[in-house]
Amino acid sequence: MQRSRELCHQRRLLPGRDAPRHGVSGQDSPNLECGRATTPTNGPTQHRCRARPPDLRQLRPRRWASVRARAQGEDHRGGFAVWQDLADMEGGRDWWEQIAALLRRKEVEHLVLVLTPRAVASEIVRREWRLARQEGVRVTPVVDAALRPDFGKLPRALARAHTLDPAIDEQWRQLLRILEGPSGEPRVPFLAPEVPPGFVARPEEYARLKAALIDGGGDAVAITAALRGAGGFGKTTLAAKLAHDDDIGEAFFHGILWTTLGENPGDVTGRLNTLTRALDPLAPAETDRDLAVARWREVLAQRHCLIVVDDVWHAADLEPFLAGGPGCARLVTTRDEAVLPRERVARVPVDAMRPGEAAEMLSRGFHPAESHPLVARFNAFAAGLREWPLLLNLAHGRIARRVDAGHSLDDALTAAEAAWRAKGVGAFDARSPRQRNEAAAASLDLSIGALAEGEGPEAAMRLEELSVFAEDQDVPFWLVTGLWQSTGSLGALDGGDLLLRLRALSLLERYDAPRATFRLHDVVRARLRERLGPNRLRALDAHLAEVIAARAAGDWQRLVTEPYALSHLPAHLAGDGEAEGLEALLCDAGWIEARLGSGIASGEGAAGLMSCYRTFATGAVSRRVGQVLAVTGHDLAIDGPTQVIPQLLGGVILDRETEVARATWREALRSPALFPSRPTLVPSQMEVLRIHAGESGGAKTGHGSGGIVRPRAE
Template sequence: MARVFLSYSRADEEFATRLRERLETEAADVSLWQDRSRMEGGVGWWQQIKDALEQVEFMVLVMSQATMHSDTVRKEWRHARQQGVCVYPVKAAEFDFAQLPRWMSNAHFFDLEKEWPTFLQHLRSPAYAQRVPFMAPDLPPNYVDRPAEFAELRSRLLEPGRQNGVAITTALHGAGGFGKTTLAAALCHDEDIITVFFDGILWVTLGRSPNLQAAVTGLHNALSGGHAAFADVQSAGLALAEQIQDRTCLIVIDDVWDASHLQPFLRGGRNCARLITTRNFRIAADFAQVKVDEMRGAEAASLLARGLPPGGGRLFEEPARRLGEWPLLLELANATLRHRVALGDSVEGALRYLNRALDRRGVTRFDPLNDAKIAQTIEISLESLHKDRRNFFALAIFPENTNIPLSAVQGLCGLDDFDAEEMVQSMHDLSLLRLDLQSGVFRLHDAIRVWLRDQLSDTQSIHARLLAAWGDPHTLPSAYAWRWLAYHLVHADRTAQLRSLLLDFDWLQAKLEATDVSALVSDFDNLKDDAEISLIQAAIRLSAHVLSRDKAQFAGQLIGRLQPGAGRSSTALIEQASRWRGANWLRPLGPSLTQAGGPLLRTFIVRSTYAPVALHPDGRTAVCASEDGSIRKWDLESGVEVRCTPPESGGVRALALSPAGQILSAVAETIKLWDLDSGAELLCLKGHAGAVTCVAWAEGGRRAISASADGTIRLWDLASGEQMVSIMAHEDRVSAVCILPRGRALTGSRDGTLRLWHLESGEKVRSFLARGPVTAAAVTPDGRWAVAGFADGLLKIWDVESGAETGVMQGHTDRIAAVATTPDGHRAISASGDSTLRVWDLATASEICCLAGHIQGVTSVAVNGDGRRAVSLSYDGTLKLWDIERSRAASLRSGHSDEITAMVAIPRRRQLLSASRDGTLRLWDWDSRSEARCFRPPGGKLSCIAVTPDGSRALSASTDRTLKLWDLDSGEEAGAFTGLTGELSAVAITPDGRYVVSAADDRTVRVWNMATGSEIHCFTPHPRSATAIALSDSQAFSGAWDSGSWDGALKVWNLESGEEISSFYGLSDSVASLAVTGDFKRGVSGCWDGTVRVWNLDSSSQELTYSGHADAVSAVALAPDGRHVVSASHDQTLHIWELATGRVLARFTGDGPLTACAVFADGPTLAVGETSGAIHFLRLESGAHSEVAAASP
């Protein structure tokens, strides 16, 4: 692959050729790409240059005065900078340094005669340059400046303390073609703008019906250089905000039709500016506005005269006036004039023709709001098309704001490549469209496209004609065809064919390979009312973050997220996916990933942890507090987030949202009332002497109630802002307040009581003995039942009228952080520090289901007005939307409920043993993947396990410093190893079954006699605690917490004597896991730095380092054949590596950090565990052309 791109103007070709020859002679190791010598001819040559620039590391830029005037070279260096290519200018001839772009004037220019060795050294060194996107379109030929508007916009963007957003608008609602986009492009090409926005110029065009997810993702990837994909607009917008956070970019958002479409582009980037073009000035009400309507007389006449020979003088003014100084129609008229002159007419004669044509069509004074007048003006240009008129109208079928390849026109119009290019060129010459021959694409102005579409009575047959030209949808001819096939199928009324394709795995995989996951997901939007199609789309959405990095995981992700019995079509899709052999991949043996169609509907990344959440009764809007103290509103359908209140120091501690769209918030000792839509502060209430902990609405939103750490509750009149009642409710912090019918309130406190109050009188009605600090409480809307949660994970139910305790609900294993009841009063939903939510039946005090999905503690929960949906917020920084009705039909997930800490395959039993922080050992049947037995050792959470060679017994280590032996057949305890003085971090049994070795956090390593249970040795082989151990019959390979590579964090030592045999050096972080080959010749380590390393245990040397994980490698395992390594990581991925080469054979991505793995002996089957307690059973499937088809990992 070429390493260096040589860029030069044609005037400098001789210099460039000599430079290329010298490099090839004197630096043969520096591979070179020079366009003329390596490029294929024909239309689309610019794409070949772009492809080359996306592969090289350096651009050698041959600089001369001719280079300064070369549009092609300018495009090359801009694209190079956008790709992060290092640009090295070399001087070929004298030129004016004052004309250099600002970024280049600071660069070092190599003098090749004096600095040749240095120049070569740079080309041989690693390259790094920050990507500097320049995404603005080229300016049209003979661009006519609009100095007044340009100067105003330029000053607004460059002024100190500029507003974050500037809008180019028109005063005429709905009118296009006034040159807003061209003016925005001109600003982007201004050197001062490029200098100020030195991190890049970003550009996105939206239109009426934009694919927002694809648009936001495109900007993110332009900055990152990656190929990321996101599950929804919200996550894409958040990722874009992170990319621009510390950059200074100009972001142009062109052709905005809806204010909500702007929101994903407005987050973050405090040093960035947004330039918006829109036809509706109301959309940009919050931005500084510059109106761009008709051109001034001289500007319009100049545009009309563009490209014409001298002559005509003031004769241009009258037709320009008649065309309303509207740039789009002036361009069309200018093209007509140029066409007439090209046929031999004079300028004056061409102008007379234009005026006659306008007279004939009744255009005396142009009205941009009169569609008939617009059509009559466009018709003048169409007179010159002759035979191509019908084909021009057919172009209306293409989507708006899209580059159309010439190849699509060939199929649509039945032309060869030459005729298609000639036809489109003629339309370009008439300014009916914009052709880019360098890229082989064209684009219609939206106003012309809309007019063309309105003239066609039958677009369906035209779409069908294009589809027929493309042929088999499995072998489409172009990237455009793959991306837009669904669009054309729908408009050809072939939704049945589209449905068939969306249920065809081979087609889905081919579409994914040809485009990206966002394009694939958007195809399903065309069949939103089809339940099975929506289910498959949901599975792909859940997998989007995986597929953006590794498209070979598509089959595995679908199988893992779809239940085989969900529907006939989806079952057939799973069966087809299971047969895929396009690459090596890991096939889940069951649907063990987060299920599509399950209770989890959507996940939003909010970067808020402890903050409260509130849900509008309609279930469409949620609000939660952000880290900066602002309150953010979320549209739960679109995933769009909007910051709706200013930041507050101290953070928001409580929220309540009313049906009328008002928000109550608590910050420190104050309560504030906000308008949801405008974000305006309506009221500020003060009176508490301690931090406000809870707020709630009372009396239909006319009043509010607040509770505080000062022990009081207070009732407020929201019309006057006056405090009506203050009650000293508790002796300690009030942790909950709930409104009941008949003017009553229930409070819960850290003082261990619940109390019922009459608000008007301030009298206590009743006390409920809670027997522990209350952490959360709720009441049913009818006031019948009260529910309270406690620090130990219990929930209790009381009959409010009698005060009797009616039930205790058990299931959570950590503190109850929040509880809510459904509007029908039948159910409660609790949120806990154990990372789950649980749905309860209040009549029976029984659990309906557990909602698992968060990977850290849940801090708040809210339910919508019909009780069908809930939202939850977690310390993991996510807001999740749940379907409670689906959860009612769901059962508790079988298996572990907390992190998997260890797992061991037992070949003789064809079983798997797993241990978890939930305190259980579980034995699984490998073939059926069903649970065969569950052990519940007394004591703390389980940290590690080992199994005897004959598979009959197992050791378990717990956090209570116990090490016990279990009979796997009877489930009975078979022994214990006593004398431990620290919590165990590793345990292993020798292959011959004679010894047990344990490592603890007090730095001790102990060797035990397996038969007697007696301790043989206790010593400290490492300066810090050992974290992993792997054994032969007589030796141990151990790893430890890193304390500096000088001490050898890996060691081999003798089991009987405890003497050190060898130490290994070179680690950069602590060891998390170890494995050894059966012959004890090689060891494999997984480290906290994300690396997997292979060690030669005989020579005490490192052989290979595998790099591929992005986080700690928590577990490694070796295949029984010793040829393959399996690694599980906190980055949520499992890798299978070829031991000898470090080549990755396949990957699998789970839903959370992976913590343990095991490989089965007699086939390419393995298991991996997550922090959630989920276990995935996987089988390696080899690609059809894979050289490792028979390998067993």
């Protein structure tokens, strides 16, 4: 019961709307009419039942089990659907994944937090509160007078929320009224990545940045702030830490948005759509950049958001994200100050760490009894690495690996010092980009050597192969283990173990176990690509394309929830030089439907799909497909993937070049559809409008999209 005293939840699902349609079968008690409700945490939870409201005055954590029994024992005549974490948590599944999955269910409207001293000190409570706000779930805190917490430890917004004591009759009735009504809460997006483990604070830069974004009263300042510094100096990590700051979340109470651009982001319209729809899920996903910017301005007009634009290389890519939002602030991370606007920019340089910070980064995680006597050596070693966070992280990974193998910390540090000295890393000038790159390459080579020494040369080859993936992208575990199975006969379990070892050596920038994805730092990726060379990269692109195709197994819809695979397959085919395969893919209606569906799900709409054709469509038929998508993309983002084939048949003219493709599209039609008998590339709906103008007596035909006609009731 100890964990249950930290936090309890109660969720209400609206009667009728949520009943059989959303029930989860096979896991409910036999006396329940419907399925489960939603959302766990650190305490038991209740099943959803058609019962009279349980006596919420019994919500004190030590009495929650009896409430559950009472709720299930009532006759089923309406009431609350309840989920309680410890009682309803499924064994064998990650507990946080269950919590997050339940919170994201559409029918969940309320979260009741029972606040105890342990609960307010729990980081899990903060994560759940943040996710509930992100999903538009109303959070109602309740207290037990006997276990009153210290509200000073809570986020300010939660601490200021009115708390209820169900033991007081009036407050008990107020709680019931809240739970009987809809949530009414807007979504508050939080898109920032998690702060990496082992984060070392940089107080001076952090304080300057925070002071630029919020004033002395804790209110938001509408300004553009910039973290400028060379690659690998910790700009992204510092921005992520700031995004998780409770004061920042309180000031920018409409949400924290985040997008990462990188050196080659392509058309940023899709990224802008994704952020727009994070704030307003009903906003249309525009395909035209100017319209997307106008929509962005519209949703930001009355909001106070922090918008983080990470890893900006070009001013033109940044420009759309700076539009609108008079109450919003932007935080930009970049290596080049020239990309920043000239006015109202608070510039915070992020260079080498201070000696104490650098030494802490090297010695973090080791027992103080061992690390404290070596402080002077850690300081000297960090100084030799010019307090560069990327190199410090690589060195720490090598030291930690030797310690884990049974060596003393003293011996592990001695070996690392000798290795870096032999490479001449300690002599570089941190102000010189060329010397920085050489030092980074030498340090990475040492880490790769340590990997080969401990795991064999095959492990080092597998690491190099990770550089085939696109820059600044989260790569799913299944895709890399599939690649390694193809190139090195490494099974999925062994591949997963190798990823963990790469993480332990600090060779991965991000390792997200709940989402089963990882990401390489772009400095590391660049060096690994140099080691591979163009011929090996081309071969790896071919292997990767085969792994993705095998995963689809002839049905691209299987990859709708795998955005990397669908989005980057054309790039990997192009990297392999497989022009024929690329042309076939771009003419495959099944892939187009899946790629569009993935874009709609992510919020970018059809913009990413259209950008793909602008980049890769070079064949006679694929160019025509691209022209059709350019005209109809906006409507396809609204009407959905089922309209792709009618649009293609209505827009691609039948001739010798398109004969085979059109026959394939006709065979793939899954339901009857109307489209113009003469293909046309006039703007969407114009053909139908022409019918209206030309018929006398009034047509009974409604507006369609791209010539697709829908009947309209009289």
